Amino acid sequence: MHQNQPLTIAPEALPEVITRYLKAHRAHDTAAAVTSFTGDATVIDDGRTYQGVAAIEGWLNHSATEFTYTIELTDAQQTDATHYVAVHHLEGDFPGGTIDLRYQFSLRGDLIERLVIEP
Numbered sequence: 099m100h101q102n103q104p105l106t107i108a109p110e111a112l113p114e115v116i117t118r119y120l121k122a123h124r125a126h127d128t129a130a131a132v133t134s135f136t137g138d139a140t141v142i143d144d145g146r147t148y149q150g151v152a153a154i155e156g157w158l159n160h161s162a163t164e165f166t167y168t169i170e171l172t173d174a175q176q177t178d179a180t181h182y183v184a185v186h187h188l189e190g191d192f193p194g195g196t197i198d199l200r201y202q203f204s205l206r207g208d209l210i211e212r213l214v215i216e217p
Contacts, residue, residue, distance in 0.1 A: 104175035104183060111151045112174050112182055115208055120184060124169055126162040128155055143215040165192040173197070177209045
């Protein structure tokens with residue numbers, strides 16, 4: 099349970115594993131992005147849950163090709179030592195054309211254990 103209010107931090111203050119994942123995701127480098135996750139990690143995106151590295155790899159491959167878009171990191175927050183939020187502004191050829199998404203990361207050790215992406 100998170101009692102703490104999220105604290106706004108500089109984007110460069112995000113943990114290395116998060117910046118590594120985000121950089122690989124932006125570059126559509128699935129092989130590099132998937133190494134940021136624990137073996138039993140969970141990703142929840144667009145109401146769908148992806149459990150484990152193989153499912154996450156499939157999700158990354160699909161999301162990289164479904165639409166063309168730009169992504170800009172606009173805000174970063176830290177709730178506690180293992181919970182971070184990276185807010186991204188996306189513009190592209192998806193329905194609506196523009197959206198701000200909250201990437202909510204839970205870390206275990208130096209890897210991502212859980213990622214929830216939602217508006």
